[in-house]
Amino acid sequence: MSLLRVHREWGNRVAAEYRSAAITARVLHGCIAVGMARELVEVARRIVGDELDHAELCAQCLADLGGGDAPPPLEFAQLAGTRSEDGFVADLVDEVLRSFCLGETFAVPLFAEMRKGTTHPAAEPVLTRVLRDEAIHRQFGWDALDALLELDDEGVRSRAARGLPAMIEGYYRAYGAHADGPSISAEERSMGLMDGATYAAVYEETLTRTIRPWFARRGIEVPA
Numbered sequence: 001m002s003l004l005r006v007h008r009e010w011g012n013r014v015a016a017e018y019r020s021a022a023i024t025a026r027v028l029h030g031c032i033a034v035g036m037a038r039e040l041v042e043v044a045r046r047i048v049g050d051e052l053d054h055a056e057l058c059a060q061c062l063a064d065l066g067g068g069d070a071p072p073p074l075e076f077a078q079l080a081g082t083r084s085e086d087g088f089v090a091d092l093v094d095e096v097l098r099s100f101c102l103g104e105t106f107a108v109p110l111f112a113e114m115r116k117g118t119t120h121p122a123a124e125p126v127l128t129r130v131l132r133d134e135a136i137h138r139q140f141g142w143d144a145l146d147a148l149l150e151l152d153d154e155g156v157r158s159r160a161a162r163g164l165p166a167m168i169e170g171y172y173r174a175y176g177a178h179a180d181g182p183s184i185s186a187e188e189r190s191m192g193l194m195d196g197a198t199y200a201a202v203y204e205e206t207l208t209r210t211i212r213p214w215f216a217r218r219g220i221e222v223p224a
């Protein structure tokens with residue numbers, strides 16, 4: 001059986017984890033620049049290390065599954081990131097909302113579900129480690145959002161109102177829109193792949209049961 005899809009998926013995970021390290025390094029810089037509490041800065045610093053570890057672990061898994069020949073799809077432009085014209089703090093707010101309040105909050109139940117059916121010894125320990133860390137990353141996101149609200153309540157709220165619809169649309173396209181996608185084999189499932197219907201179900205449930213209520217608790221409404 002061809003492991004092409006397995007190799008492509010783990011290659012994408014290497015790139016995604018490495019990109020998370022780059023994003024978190026920018027967020028760490030932002031947290032220091034706006035003078036966030038030391039504890040939060042230290043968590044951000046730890047997350048940079050976690051994400052670099054995740055990238056290495058995924059690369060090792062890819063090699064163990066026989067896919068180590070092809071380079072992971074890393075793109076400098078994505079790693080460098082872009083600055084908007086709205087200023088440093090606005091960019092920090094956007095990154096916390098997009099990558100942490102949304103990204104890491106979707107990641108926790110997705111990795112939990114993914115790990116359930118993963119039995120291959122190259123893949124299972126990687127997902128176990130990633131899952132353990134992502135819960136801390138998710139918490140950081142909401143704590144950082146609270147700190148930013150304290151810093152500039154009105155500014156953060158208007159930034160959220162403006163940015164959240166497109167950000168959520170992006171995650172819908174990534175996770176929620178492929179319920180009719182191709183099925184995966186039992187072997188692919190054992191190596192950490194998950195079908196589109198499961199991605200879509202976890203996406204919907206997380207948006208409804210976690211993300212909307214957690215924003216609502218802060219008086220931020222997530223549009224339909």
Ligand SMILES: [Fe+2]
Nearest residue numbers: 017020051054
């Ligand atoms: Fe990660």
Ligand SMILES: [Fe+2]
Nearest residue numbers: 020104134137
């Ligand atoms: Fe993470």
